[in-house]
Amino acid sequence: MRKILSSLLATVLMITAVAAAVAEITPGRQAELIYLLRQDCGSCHGMRLSGGLGPALLPERMQLWEVNQLAATILQGRPGTPMPPWQPFLTDQEAVWLATQLQQGIQP
Numbered sequence: 101m102r103k104i105l106s107s108l109l110a111t112v113l114m115i116t117a118v119a120a121a122v123a124e125i126t127p128g129r130q131a132e133l134i135y136l137l138r139q140d141c142g143s144c145h146g147m148r149l150s151g152g153l154g155p156a157l158l159p160e161r162m163q164l165w166e167v168n169q170l171a172a173t174i175l176q177g178r179p180g181t182p183m184p185p186w187q188p189f190l191t192d193q194e195a196v197w198l199a200t201q202l203q204q205g206i207q208p
């Protein structure tokens with residue numbers, strides 16, 4: 101029972117952290133991040149994120165991952181593949197926010 105309670109608590113804390121991360125990003129920065137997604141990520145993942153050199157970043161595929169796994173891929177890249185690390189340009193919160201947008205799908 102204790103184990104269940106503590107894992108529940110961990111989940112609640114994680115969700116709260118994600119929600120707080122999303123709340124901290126200003127609308128101006130959100131617009132910049134969407135621009136980055138379309139321009140920079142789009143150069144490899146396709147203008148409509150439907151795939152190119154890199155795989156499609158559309159919701160059906162993005163929902164196969166946890167938000168945190170996607171954020172880690174964005175921050176660290178995939179060593180040995182053309183997917184570069186974005187850590188120099190994005191905070192952890194911004195990567196989580198972008199991952200959330202990818203899972204929800206952004207307007208074309």
Ligand code: HEC
Pocket residue numbers: 136137140141142143144145153154155157161170173174178181182183184186198
């Ligand atoms: C220079 C080309 C390039 C750029 C720019 C790029 N990616 Fe990628 N990305 C790739 C490639 C290639 C893969 C596939 C890596 C592999 O083989 O596992 C990938 C994989 C991914 C994945 C994992 C997808 C999956 O289902 O396996 C995510 C998420 C992702 N990229 C997000 C982004 C985001 C967000 C940006 C912009 C901030 C970005 N990428 C910019 C080339 C790129």
